[in-house]
Amino acid sequence: MKKDSMKNLLYEKGFLSVGVTTAEPFYDEEKIIHDRSREGLLQKRSFDKIKKRTHPQRSLKGARSIISVAAFYHRNERDFPQDRRLARFARVRDYHEVVKKRLESAVNMLKSEDATTKCRICVDTGPLVDRAAAHRAGVGFFGQNCSLIVPDRGSWVVLGAIITTAEFEPDKPLDATCKECKACLDACPTKALSSPYVTKEIWCLSYLTQKKGVLPLHCRPYLADTLWGCDLCQEACPHNQGLQHDLPSLWNDDKPLILPDIEGVVTMSQRQYHNLLGKSALYWRGRTVLQRNAVVMLGAQKDTGAAKTLIKAIQDERAVIRGHAAWSLGQLDTVASRQALTDRKNIEENPEALEEINRALEGDDSH
Numbered sequence: 001m002k003k004d005s006m007k008n009l010l011y012e013k014g015f016l017s018v019g020v021t022t023a024e025p026f027y028d029e030e031k032i033i034h035d036r037s038r039e040g041l042l043q044k045r046s047f048d049k050i051k052k053r054t055h056p057q058r059s060l061k062g063a064r065s066i067i068s069v070a071a072f073y074h075r076n077e078r079d080f081p082q083d084r085r086l087a088r089f090a091r092v093r094d095y096h097e098v099v100k101k102r103l104e105s106a107v108n109m110l111k112s113e114d115a116t117t118k119c120r121i122c123v124d125t126g127p128l129v130d131r132a133a134a135h136r137a138g139v140g141f142f143g144q145n146c147s148l149i150v151p152d153r154g155s156w157v158v159l160g161a162i163i164t165t166a167e168f169e170p171d172k173p174l175d176a177t178c179k180e181c182k183a184c185l186d187a188c189p190t191k192a193l194s195s196p197y198v199t200k201e202i203w204c205l206s207y208l209t210q211k212k213g214v215l216p217l218h219c220r221p222y223l224a225d226t227l228w229g230c231d232l233c234q235e236a237c238p239h240n241q242g243l244q245h246d247l248p249s250l251w252n253d254d255k256p257l258i259l260p261d262i263e264g265v266v267t268m269s270q271r272q273y274h275n276l277l278g279k280s281a282l283y284w285r286g287r288t289v290l291q292r293n294a295v296v297m298l299g300a301q302k303d304t305g306a307a308k309t310l311i312k313a314i315q316d317e318r319a320v321i322r323g324h325a326a327w328s329l330g331q332l333d334t335v336a337s338r339q340a341l342t343d344r345k346n347i348e349e350n351p352e353a354l355e356e357i358n359r360a361l362e363g364d365d366s367h
Helices: 003-012 027-038 047-054 095-113 130-136 183-187 217-224 232-236 262-266 270-277 287-300 304-313 319-332 335-345 351-362
Strands: 017-022 065-072 119-122 157-164
Touching: 003 017, 003 065, 003 095, 017 130, 027 047, 065 095, 065 130, 095 119, 095 157, 130 157, 183 232, 217 287, 262 287, 262 304, 270 287, 287 304, 287 319, 304 319, 304 335, 319 335, 319 351, 335 351
Parallel strands: none
Antiparallel strands: 017 065, 065 157, 119 157
């Protein structure tokens, strides 16, 4: 099959940028991930997991090429009502399934040409270092915030890739950089962007609001306006200013996702969660992560009007919700909130939740 035919098919399917690279290992990224994981800047990853991410042939034996794509998801807020508590990628239908379905057309074309061709589709959930693959394939270049920027199109893109045993002539990486601009670094509220091209994952609100378990104390005060994800570094980027709104998109027919108020999110049932978010990119993490964030958001806002909701949340059957509700009640620091903390302390059996309660009663926000 000719490379141009395959790329044209993907452009017809609505992708903004398409490129091809080899399936050679990503040695530079392997070292970066290993070093930053060891330094505590990234979530710790095992040696085998790092190898699988950076060596495509560990994901598909006999792999020769990687077809990389970028899909544009930005929507015009004037014409498309949006929930600004959510990062833009979460305001549209789940990109994992949307991108995967469009990539399947290219896989079918490859296999129709040669039935022995093997392929593996990766859309964020796979092990591939997708940004590195997209960069090497000439799809875009790295911004100082580590996002991939498509020339004249910006960074409001999600990525996908096909690892395949088919062989294509690789495209060349783009010769482009952010030069001296540091707008994204200046916009980062937690300074997770500690220096150009370096992200402290454990300080990044986008990462933290999507991770399971306990939110670090240091990030909680920053969640007053943020429920899921963070776009501040991208909103500040000059490459994202004045974009056309008629760019190819896989989400043009989507309806806006608008969540209830924060107290409504905290009290949302599993059925309500499924019905409202079943087709969104939020859904895969589960209701607990979203509700944990909402509980913290109420505390970060110091909203005393939410005391009843938080007092109910500290009785939740999930310890992670009780623990974060304790922190938020401590932020309110009212007679009713302190009484609720004291009452719960007398019956709390989970050690992590109990620690949160004690810290809230003591007024200790230390890290």
